[in-house]
Amino acid sequence: MIDLKRNSKKEPIRATGLRSRACSFYSPNQKEDFKISRGRFFNFLTCKRCFYLDRVKGLDPPGTPGWTLNETTDLLLKKEFDYCRERQIPHRLFIENQLSNLVPFDHPEIDNWRDSLHKGLMLRYKNTNIILTGGVDDIWQHNISKQLIVVDYKSQAKLGRLDKQDYLEDPYHQGYKIQMDFYAYLLIGMGFDVHKTSYFLVCNAKRDQQEFKKRMNFDEYLVPYNWNIDWIENKVDEMVDLMNSCQLPSQNLSCKNCAYSEQYAKVISNKFKGDSEGIQGSLF
Numbered sequence: 001m002i003d004l005k006r007n008s009k010k011e012p013i014r015a016t017g018l019r020s021r022a023c024s025f026y027s028p029n030q031k032e033d034f035k036i037s038r039g040r041f042f043n044f045l046t047c048k049r050c051f052y053l054d055r056v057k058g059l060d061p062p063g064t065p066g067w068t069l070n071e072t073t074d075l076l077l078k079k080e081f082d083y084c085r086e087r088q089i090p091h092r093l094f095i096e097n098q099l100s101n102l103v104p105f106d107h108p109e110i111d112n113w114r115d116s117l118h119k120g121l122m123l124r125y126k127n128t129n130i131i132l133t134g135g136v137d138d139i140w141q142h143n144i145s146k147q148l149i150v151v152d153y154k155s156q157a158k159l160g161r162l163d164k165q166d167y168l169e170d171p172y173h174q175g176y177k178i179q180m181d182f183y184a185y186l187l188i189g190m191g192f193d194v195h196k197t198s199y200f201l202v203c204n205a206k207r208d209q210q211e212f213k214k215r216m217n218f219d220e221y222l223v224p225y226n227w228n229i230d231w232i233e234n235k236v237d238e239m240v241d242l243m244n245s246c247q248l249p250s251q252n253l254s255c256k257n258c259a260y261s262e263q264y265a266k267v268i269s270n271k272f273k274g275d276s277e278g279i280q281g282s283l284f
């Protein structure tokens with residue numbers, strides 16, 4: 001993926017590969033608070049080296065384009081659920097799924113908790129300077145037990161009907177479960193009573209329609225998932241230890257980006273052998 005660095009006027013500018021603000025990365029053993037989002041924690045689980053280069057060494061990795069269609073389903077769902085939240089009534093999906101004891105959770109912080117870029121759920125990790133954060137899509141509440149239910153909206157476009165078991169077992173969806181575990185961990189740490197079952201609200205765009213005509217139709221599914229937070233603290237401890245160390249961890253050997261970078265480095269160093277001015281930097 002080619003990602004050009006641009007300024008606020010969208011003009012291409014020189015990319016340095018480094019973050020410019022020192023406060024956006026961590027110095028081993030620093031005393032000041034430092035936020036680690038759910039996404040960064042997931043990066044740690046996927047590749048410790050990339051996490052370290054990003055969070056501790058301040059490398060600025062290429063970005064990915066925004067998922068504007070997915071974001072639009074999230075936005076419209078949010079409006080539907082907010083309508084029910086204000087009135088404390090069950091959403092139509094609750095009634096269709098025999099969950100009419102649920103209502104969207106009404107809490108003064110709900111907008112902040114859903115703001116994954118700037119706020120999100122927040123929890124100081126044990127007595128460290130690490131603040132764990134995560135922007136949740138929604139939280140519902142059982143109106144008798146008052147327990148909270150963690151919710152994540154997902155949009156996709158696959159042929160046929162969704163099988164809930166297959167959905168959870170799909171290797172590409174393992175990160176979704178981690179996401180849910182992490183949100184449950186944060187909410188429990190913040191003092192809330194969280195119901196064991198969370199839900200993925202999956203919107204599947206129907207690909208078997210005969211025409212577009214300015215409409216895309218979706219099926220909706222509520223996929224229940226029983227979260228598990230038992231594993232989280234061991235991994236966060238590992239992550240904090242890594243952040244406070246000065247050793248570069250090993251890479252994920254399945255990563256195509258690293259494999260590409262290594263091949264790139266070989267090609268460039270052969271081409272410019274003896275001409276060090278021609279090479280713009282070294283990789284790892």
Ligand code: SF4
Nearest residue numbers: 047050251252255258
């Ligand atoms: S293997 Fe390399 S490029 Fe891939 S995630 Fe890890 S450090 Fe980053």
